Amino acid sequence: MADKAPSDAKSGCNVFLLEPENLSRDRAAAEEPEDPNRWPRHLARKWTLALFFGTCLLYCARMAMPICAVSMATTFHWTKIETGLVLGGFFWGYCLTQILGGYISDKVGGEQILFLSAVSWSLITAATPLLAHLGSHTVALMTGARFLMGMLQGVFFPSLASLCSQRVLERERAILMSTLNSGCSLGTLLLGGFGSMLLVNHSWEAVFYCTGVLSGLWALTVWLCFLKGNVSVSRMQSTEYSQRTSTPWLILLKNSSVWAMIIAHMCACSTGYTLLSWLPTYFEETFPHASKLVFNVFPWLVAVPSAFLGGYLSNYLITQGYSVASVRKIMQSLAMGGSSMFIMLLSRPVTFSSAVTLVSVAMGMSILSSCGVSLNVQDLTPTCAGALYGFMNMLGAFMGLVLVSLSGYLIDVTLSWTTVFAVIVLVNSTGLFVFLVFGDARRVDLHVYSPLIVI
Template identity: 55%
Template sequence: MADDGKELRTPCPEDPQVWSRGAARRWTAALFAGSCLTYCGRMSAPVCAPAMAAAFGWNDFHTGLALGAFFWGYAATQILGGHASDKFGGERVILLSVASWALVMVATPLLAHLGSHPLAVVMGSRVLVGILQGVFFPSLASLVARRSPEGQKSFLTSVWQSGSSMGILAASVLGSATAERYGWESVFYAAGTLSALWALLVQRTLLKGQVCGGRRWGAPSRSSSTNTSLLELLRKPSVRAAILAHMCTCGTSYILLSWMPTYFSQEHGRSTVWQYNVLPWAAGVPAALCGGRLSDWLIGRGYGVAFVRKSMQCVAMGVSSAFLLPLSNSAHVSFATATACISAAMVALNFTSCGVTANVQDLAPSCAGALYGAMNTLGALTSLLTVLLSGYSLEASGSWTSVFATVLWLHAVGLAVFLYFGDARRVDLDLPGVPRVDLLDSAPLC
């Protein structure tokens, strides 16, 4: 019986607010593949940069302009994409994002060859791809926060982290081989075509016919808040602690990602660089997935969510620092030691997916997309700054010790703040329009 004219809806099994176990398994595979393809598209230009520079007569400055253009677009749409996902559903935004940037990728080689200014075409393409991909990961955060079954949030979050590692590995190995054999254009065509096929497959299989009660797939329930103030959330100490830890993690990850190939090339010879390009990313996939499973298992066994999140972040930042410590204290180490230490550090960093990254969904599931977008925007800007500062310190000191010391310092600050101020209790419950249903507990670290 309806009360006060409010419409009562019978739960519809075809369109549940939370995925069934079977649907969660299918979406897990889809999100892994989507994250992998997203990073393949992102890495296509860096992989093809030498061939493109030779074809169009670019110097190093031109190449840097083309590669850096991506991040200007990527940082611009993080919050907007997260907010759109919270309001309209993460599935919609993800599908439109992938389908759109796939078309841009396919068109880039054609326009570059036909246009009179290929550098401007490639830069415009990279900015547009960055804009379209900027909404992807905040949408994943929103989607997992709203739709993940009980006890699977950490694992589903770790899926896109492992998919990212697989994408970097695939682009580095297969992309390089494809570009060498068939030309750089083939990498763009392959990444764009496969991504378009992924979007079509998801639309036809996972989303087909999911209409119930006038609401199409991905639409949030009436009780969900779409107007939660992001500024109000940023005043919460636990939110600021998670953001700072994420910024530090992003900064150190991009230092290693950007500078370690140069480190191996200068310190151990160019022939050894491929081993660094393969080992960390290959090992990072199972590491992230195991971390997600372990986190969900610990929470299911009764351990506090805050305890689990902080423990995983200790692995990500503390254990990785322990492996990098020998490199920061010695100017010369053997190739085997350097490879083992840096690879182990990169593998440990994958545990942040079930630490700080998943913590965003604990703190504000009603607007996890927008909050993750804000956090990732700051993380991207921090990454650009730390990479530049690392280059400056390397130029000034002439020693790689300063680069590794920067990583250790960032880890120490981020981890200390997160351990002291971090929490897992929802902070969006006292904001207007959010249903007062506490989904998560909070536990002290000790």
């Protein structure tokens, strides 16, 4: 049932939208194919496949350090606090380039930003082992390398959000974003399996070398197949984008639904980063004789199909008449609430098989956030989705930095994982509560740019 947009008293003006939400969306969808910025269907499919592999390799590079952290800590005699500093260095850099990457992508398009980002982080990944053996200050060197990696990868997802908003039809965005998020899970899965074999049969250095080379090959393929000689790929011609000269951040950030999305995204990111960073250490310390291949593979084996199913479930619910806001909240409830239930069960003594099962289900559910707050930014502000996504991703990365470092401290001091899992559940529950109460899916930028505004 269609929802009507109310007047926005908080923005300092009275706003009256003359059409129901669903009718506006239907009309917009009918006009979208005529937009010269939208990818034709055949090109959209090629880009989707390319970006799927790109996000896969991005997460391979991102997860190389967490997978190798235990081996590197043994080699260089790191404490848990020092390991936490190294792992947390990524998020310091990741915070710095989020808004910049999204802003530039909103202005000129995201394809070339993605390419330059991939070239850069593939080089730093391949160079990480060389930096580690440069001197005796390995903690400082590796923290710096992770900081640089975070900066280089920081522009990637805001650029994807901008591309999704500008190049993809609204009715196809859930499928695209769920596909790309499944690429993240597949990357973690592949590195968990392949990286574990390299660790056992070769060395931790081999993990970085292989990941860096493969990422460089992907960037070369994108250049040759999509970007070489195409000078107009990032030229924005849409009237909606060309008429906008600046983003009214003060007005947008006064809206409660925007802040609900930001807070939920912060909480989801920080808990996800903490699990990604510390789960390999949890399994190796709690079950020292267990196979690395099992706990580095099974959680992500579940997450890959879960991401695809989330996209189709989201679209199905919308076609059945559920409002977009309701669907976003349903998916986010499954992602944050459902995963927290299973994480909480890890606080008690469990067997190895039970721990793997609980983590696998939790990861499979948490990935559904790709159809919740990750898409909500395009519902609320499609004209500046990249910059706003960069802003909330920056806050999520900063909170991730705090939570990853705090987790290292808690493990080192309490010698127990129970407190860490309790903190994760608390953060998830807080973000979900705020989103359920204040979240929405009505476009906020229309309140600023639409000719239907009455002041």
